[in-house]
Structures are given as C-alpha cells and as structure tokens.
Amino acid sequence: MQQMISRELSPLNLEFPFHSLSSEITPNDQFYVRCHFPIPRIDLDSFRLTIEGSVDRDVSFSLSEIRQLPKVTRRVTLECAGNGRIFLVPQVKGAQWEMGAVSTAEWTGTPLSALLELAGVNANALDLIMEGVDQGKAKEPPAPPGEIRYSRSIPIAKALSDVLIAYDMNHEPLSPEHGAPLRAVVPRWFGMASVKWLSRIIVSDRPFRGYFQTTDYAYWKPQHGALVQTPLSEIQIKAQIASPRAREVVPRDASYRVHGAAWGACEVSKVELSLDGGETFQTATLLGEKHAGAWRLWEYHWRTPVKPRSVQLIARAWDSHGRTQPLDRDGNWGTYVICHALPIEITVA
Numbered sequence: 001m002q003q004m005i006s007r008e009l010s011p012l013n014l015e016f017p018f019h020s021l022s023s024e025i026t027p028n029d030q031f032y033v034r035c036h037f038p039i040p041r042i043d044l045d046s047f048r049l050t051i052e053g054s055v056d057r058d059v060s061f062s063l064s065e066i067r068q069l070p071k072v073t074r075r076v077t078l079e080c081a082g083n084g085r086i087f088l089v090p091q092v093k094g095a096q097w098e099m100g101a102v103s104t105a106e107w108t109g110t111p112l113s114a115l116l117e118l119a120g121v122n123a124n125a126l127d128l129i130m131e132g133v134d135q136g137k138a139k140e141p142p143a144p145p146g147e148i149r150y151s152r153s154i155p156i157a158k159a160l161s162d163v164l165i166a167y168d169m170n171h172e173p174l175s176p177e178h179g180a181p182l183r184a185v186v187p188r189w190f191g192m193a194s195v196k197w198l199s200r201i202i203v204s205d206r207p208f209r210g211y212f213q214t215t216d217y218a219y220w221k222p223q224h225g226a227l228v229q230t231p232l233s234e235i236q237i238k239a240q241i242a243s244p245r246a247r248e249v250v251p252r253d254a255s256y257r258v259h260g261a262a263w264g265a266c267e268v269s270k271v272e273l274s275l276d277g278g279e280t281f282q283t284a285t286l287l288g289e290k291h292a293g294a295w296r297l298w299e300y301h302w303r304t305p306v307k308p309r310s311v312q313l314i315a316r317a318w319d320s321h322g323r324t325q326p327l328d329r330d331g332n333w334g335t336y337v338i339c340h341a342l343p344i345e346i347t348v349a
C-alpha cells in the first residue's frame with residue numbers, strides 16, 4: 001500500500017498519493033486529511049448536535065437519535081480548494097498540496113434537510129452556519145483575538161438540497177481525523193464547507209462573515225466591473241493525470257495506459273488528453289458509472305512514440321454545460337482553485 005504524503009503533522013495534513021489512484025473509492029486510510037486545528041477529543045455519551053437561530057424551535061440530537069433518522073448513502077468527492085497549490089508560480093503561502101488533496105468516499109448519514117424540518121426553518125432564513133468542536137488561533141490577519149472554532153456557512157437553499165450529516169465513511173464509523181462523530185458532507189462544493197466534528201448549526205437571516213469565508217477560503221470575484229470578496233463555494237471542472245507521473249520515463253514504441261480522474265460541480269461529460277503539448281487533443285474513455293457529486297475515472301491507451309524524446313501531456317475535462325478548464329491561471333482565485341490545465345513533462349526512452 002502507498003504511504004500518505006505528510007504536509008504537516010500538527011495540525012494534521014496528509015495528502016492522498018494521487019499517482020496510486022486505482023479505484024473509484026479512496027480507502028479510508030488513504031483519504032486526504034485537512035485540519036486547521038488539533039483534532040478535538042469528544043465524549044460520545046454527552047455529545048449533542050444543536051440547531052438554533054431563525055427556526056421555529058431550537059432542537060438538539062444525541063448520536064443515537066441521529067442514527068434513527070432517515071438514512072442515505074452518497075458517493076461524494078471532496079477536494080480542498082488548495083489542491084494543486086504547489087504548481088503555482090511564483091510560489092504562494094499555504095499548504096503545498098500536489099494533486100492529492102482530493103479523495104472520494106461513500107458517506108452515510110441523515111440528510112440535513114431532515115434535521116432542519118424538525119427545527120422548522122423560518123421564511124427569513126438565508127445562510128446556515130456550521131460550527132466544529134475544534135478550535136485554535138487563526139493564522140492570517142485580520143483574525144479575531146483569541147481562539148476561534150472552525151465554522152463555515154452555506155446558503156439555506158443548498159442546505160435543504162443535497163447536504164448530508166454523515167457518521168459513516170465507506171461503511172465504517174468516521175475516524176477522528178475525518179470528523180468523528182459527525183460531519184457535514186457538502187457535495188459539489190470545495191472541502192472547506194464539509195465541516196468536521198460538527199456540533200452546532202445556526203440558521204441565520206444574514207450572510208455569515210466568519211474568518212473561514214473572508215480572510216480564509218474567499219477570493220476576489222469580478223462583479224459589474226468591480227472585485228468583490230466572495231466565499232469560495234462550488235468546485236470547478238478539472239482532470240488530473242495519475243499515470244504517468246511528471247518526469248516519468250516511459251518505454252518507446254509501447255502501449256501505455258494514461259489514466260486519472262475528473263470531477264466538477266456538474267457531470268463530467270468528456271476528458272481530453274493532449275500528447276503534443278496542447279496542439280491536438282484526443283478523447284479519453286470515461287470509466288465506470290456517473291455518480292452526481294463524485295469523480296469519474298478515465299483512461300487512454302497510448303502508443304508511445306517510436307523515437308526517444310520528451311513529451312508534454314495535458315488533460316482537460318469538460319462538463320455537461322460545455323465548460324472546460326482554462327489553459328491559463330486566473331489570478332482572481334488567489335491561492336485557491338487551481339483548475340487550469342496543468343501540463344506534465346515526461347521522457348520517452
């Protein structure tokens with residue numbers, strides 16, 4: 001088995017070795033880990049998830065009460081908004097993820113909408129804030145004084161659609177690093193929305209302006225000619241190549257399986273592969289079945305060149321709305337959303 005790539009031990013930040021991709025589901029001990037603060041210790045017997053704010057009644061649930069509510073299992077890919085940051089030139093601050101801050105699991109839990117129904121969401125509700133138990137000092141100024149908890153919001157319409165409050169990951173109870181005993185799983189959004197160690201939900205009648213969606217995990221969005229600081233939300237269409245790896249030496253005049261994964265907020269409709277630095281693109285084969293909110297594996301059987309030379313490979317995904325990846329970096333994304341098509345150089349020998 002492949003080792004996780006360690007980016008930071010305290011707090012724990014581990015990367016899935018993406019070149020080892022071989023299945024649609026990432027095994028739990030290979031699933032990337034992104035933590036801002038130390039993993040909290042939680043007493044399961046006294047644990048409760050509370051819902052308050054713009055609701056008819058405050059409600060709270062024990063773990064066994066949550067497990068008795070309607071149960072669904074969904075395959076969802078999580079990608080950290082900083083995935084691929086190491087490829088930005090010049091280098092930027094933040095965890096230097098390569099391609100492995102992305103993974104896919106089957107999550108089991110109760111729909112957030114089922115919990116909200118029990119609380120009764122008021123008509124003026126706009127945003128839904130999810131707060132984790134973990135806390136620590138925020139890194140980047142401007143930051144609130146003292147320790148803060150990890151919290152993030154989603155619009156109420158999103159909260160009522162496809163969000164899960166999960167307790168199982170790949171049919172095993174959540175592990176401490178992935179948010180035990182309860183976490184949100186927000187399909188089609190970057191990972192920062194999927195709050196781990198979730199213990200408190202606040203329904204709000206105004207947009208949340210917390211640290212993790214202003215100082216952190218926000219970008220400058222062009223709006224009517226002005227730039228507006230906006231919380232990151234949906235993932236962007238993207239393909240990654242697992243094999244070959246950058247700088248790999250592949251045999252000449254041979255059959256070689258180029259493969260990887262592609263994902264986005266909408267269905268992946270096509271993956272294209274260029275074997276000549278972007279001059280021409282071939283259509284790769286999409287593997288398996290489509291699952292809304294999860295990545296799609298793809299492959300291309302390549303007859304490698306007869307003569308030894310270096311080759312530049314570029315993969316590019318398309319979605320069902322006809323959107324594809326830009327070839328150049330859009331600087332408005334700042335240190336996040338590394339979604340432009342990234343060429344890799346290999347050697348045919």
Ligand SMILES: Nc1nc2c(c(=O)[nH]1)N[C@H]1C(S)=C(S)[C@@H](COP(=O)(O)O)O[C@H]1N2
Nearest residue numbers: 032033034035036080132150191192195196
């Ligand atoms: N409570 C809490 N939730 C959190 C985080 C965190 O640090 N604390 N990190 C977020 C980020 S940025 C990502 S990308 C995902 C990662 O989930 P994973 O560690 O299970 O892969 O969790 C999100 N939820």
Ligand SMILES: [Mo]
Nearest residue numbers: 080081191192
């Ligand atoms: Mo993240």
